[in-house]
Amino acid sequence: MKIALAQLNYHIGNFELNTQKNISYLQQAKAEGADLVVFSELSICGYSPQDLLDYSSFMEACEHALSTIAEHCDSIACIIGMPIKNEVLDGKDFYNVAHFIENKKIKATVKKALLPTYDVFDEYRYFEPGETFKCIEFKGKKIALTICEDLWNINDNPMYVSCPMDTLIKESPDLMINIAASPFSYCHDEERKSILSDNCKKYNLPLFYVNAVGAQTEIVFDGGSLVFNNDGAIMAEMPYFKEALGVFDVEELEISATFPPQIIAESDISQIHKALIVGIQDYFSKSGFKKAVLGLSGGIDSAIVCALAAEALGPEHVHAILMPSKYSSDHSIKDAIDLVQNLGCLHQIIPIEKASEAFEISLADSFRGLAPNLTEENIQARCRGIILMALSNKFGYILLNTSNKSEVSVGYGTLYGDMCGAMGVIGDVYKTQVFELAKYINRDREIIPINTIVKPPSAELRPDQKDSDSLPEYDLLDKLLMAHIEHKKDRKQLIEMGFDKDLVARILKLVNIAEFKRFQAPPILRVSPKAYGMGRRVPIVSKYI
């Protein structure tokens, strides 16, 4: 028996596109002699439709797409994911299912049992968990079919009390198939392989695992579908961050030569780089835009975002705007121009001095006798925001936000100023990782100007300002933030880890206060296991730090 795994990039709610794509890959699988083609979780509508499920016609469109696809399942069977209505009165209104289609008919429907409701996931908001499990018989083989999280209850801290495979194994299946929509975060591929491999070992079964690919606003699915033998060894690893079809012969599973060679493990930083590129590309293509605009300060954050955008969209589609003020250093302009020349993207210089002066004059009466402070710095940042948004509005550019995760964490940014943008490209990338990204982007030649990398970070909103005037050095800050955000260490634990008591108090207070700013931040491309936005939900008006 030959199984085809189709890892595709869906557009949520774009039934025409998704259906066309599913049918095209189904035909290709047929052409390559596959008996069964397997698509990823919720592949009819895209993952995750969230509250769109509430609309009847969304569900009808799912049903219609399913029928259309089923018509093509003549000489090939198909496993495909979608939401269905729960016809029983009690419980949630929907199930997240995998249909098994053979001879154009639905022969079996598997309901997802373990519903991730943590981090960026909200599945129990919509779905009732499946409670009965039965293997599927196909061409003399018994298939234990599960959906994503259903195989994930195997680690040290199981999140669920039930385990679907423990029931399915009693039927002595011949193989496992798992359809997933498992998003990227650095290190996650290793964890995923380890969990899936543990399943193979525990049940002594081979596994065919298909993952979605492509970005849905903040979330990037990384593909990398996998085939394991019953020892839990990886027999095939499909490409990451791109669409692919792999056809595998179940009987030849032990002869690894027939499978594509394993992909060489990538560094975290090259994975993050790819994820951000796909994140930008898909945001633009799925929302029907081509051109980006961003403010280029000469600093490293905007330089990185500019380089990523140029790679993702083509340099001819990236408009870099230099907006010097009286506090901008000469090297800032030079560094920014060096960058756009290295990249070949467009640039324009629009000074903000006149605009910020106009506000100072308008506010002179109100501010009389008061010394300049953060307020005036924020006015400058907001003048830049207005200029960028005006260009965005006039020319249909999408404004890219350039805040990094260190800044977003401590609120070192101006709401409605440098926090403007339709998407936060590096808002989940700490400053120290931004430097690593710069090195990675420069791996073959100097794209990010060296001076941009080596000069001390500064917002240049007052004379001789440096980030380190108000923040600790980023090496230290990022370690502390990562311990607090990603590893959930509280004040006491951070001090036990050796961080200075006063520093901990100061930074945690900043993180807490910045909650109201983050609430209004753009969607941020998620690359870490604990990203701001959907991934971390904290009440704004709370006391705890």
Add this chain to the structure above:
Amino acid sequence: MKIALAQLNYHIGNFELNTQKNISYLQQAKAEGADLVVFSELSICGYSPQDLLDYSSFMEACEHALSTIAEHCDSIACIIGMPIKNEVLDGKDFYNVAHFIENKKIKATVKKALLPTYDVFDEYRYFEPGETFKCIEFKGKKIALTICEDLWNINDNPMYVSCPMDTLIKESPDLMINIAASPFSYCHDEERKSILSDNCKKYNLPLFYVNAVGAQTEIVFDGGSLVFNNDGAIMAEMPYFKEALGVFDVEELEISATFPPQIIAESDISQIHKALIVGIQDYFSKSGFKKAVLGLSGGIDSAIVCALAAEALGPEHVHAILMPSKYSSDHSIKDAIDLVQNLGCLHQIIPIEKASEAFEISLADSFRGLAPNLTEENIQARCRGIILMALSNKFGYILLNTSNKSEVSVGYGTLYGDMCGAMGVIGDVYKTQVFELAKYINRDREIIPINTIVKPPSAELRPDQKDSDSLPEYDLLDKLLMAHIEHKKDRKQLIEMGFDKDLVARILKLVNIAEFKRFQAPPILRVSPKAYGMGRRVPIVSKYI
């Protein structure tokens, strides 16, 4: 036996304040001769702590507060809500529980079984559902104790397959107690009474129901704790939107004279009015601010927000800023000044013309040959945003956002312009409801100037602009929006309801496109059953309309 219900306003994570408050009401209940005092759901830490639960010291602070309170439970028993750790490896890490404390010891712990995970609720993100149910014995009575949603599985479309009371009733309890954190939305009090009453009838038991009160950022708890007899008749109804203690004699439940008289049913609009006042007050007091700033256009939206803020904070704490442009009509200034004089709050006039001209000059090269359009309108709105934020930054004012739900729905507002603000006061109130609110505010005397109410709504961003140039009349628009947002009617259903096909297509497209704007909107005080923000989660980059 005398039971005291304490409906209190907690501050999430402010353990000192919450503990002090709980103890003070416990002492008062003792003084009034109560045998048992009952606090609301998660009353140790406030509802809902969300991801703060992830921090060990948060959980330790809960435990510490519990011990402190238990020390006072000598001559009085107590029921109090908090999160506890799930000591079993499998399942979620926490339970949402009610502790029963007698003689300073925890005698029983009830775990919440039905975990709301829909609308603004995320409980399954954190909590494992309780699965065993046992009555509590106290002073010769058997108490069936449950937590909020545990009693809500009784309506037409039950969301859960289990029902804790069906188990508890087998022990033949004498009464039910339910501790809740049930947020306000208009009509919700009626639904709540009906559900609770149905429980009394179904199980033939009296019910003591205590609800939280006060606002937690977007969510407003309305109190209104209730006592029912075993026929499901309301024997006592505690005040709405304020803290209160009620002491009730279980034995005298049939003699309604011993209970406080029932509160007269309020109109939706007066309830919304109260909810918004509490929402403003608590946002300010819980985040440590006193003074508000807002832009006053002469239109009805900002007038209403100004009046609400003046009532909530005192007029001396409200700074209304008039920011005329060349497109502002004379009556706008007059209407705005009439309002601030009626209210007695402060005002200042800061024209935006110079600032917006500065941007037009800065952008002249880029925009050469292009006709003015929305871009220039947005620049004006953003200049106002900068001025308001500058005042907010300089003087520590909180900027109140004045967008209404009709605008927020169709994206009729400028991101980083009139969409600025720390909180959206009327973002969940449709324009037609805004007019009702104006009438309500003017019930005793003219506060909102009549001219503000009767003149055609206009953004005044270009000559002779009216909202109705780009939008249908609000009567029609709001009906359509309410059907689509609150009642989840899709395109087909809306057309079946009689709405014009092209209008439906146009408005639904606007609602869909505006998703990216709403993502960056301030937190909006929730007063409807389907509020933007936590209450409605839709992918930004999706195709479906």
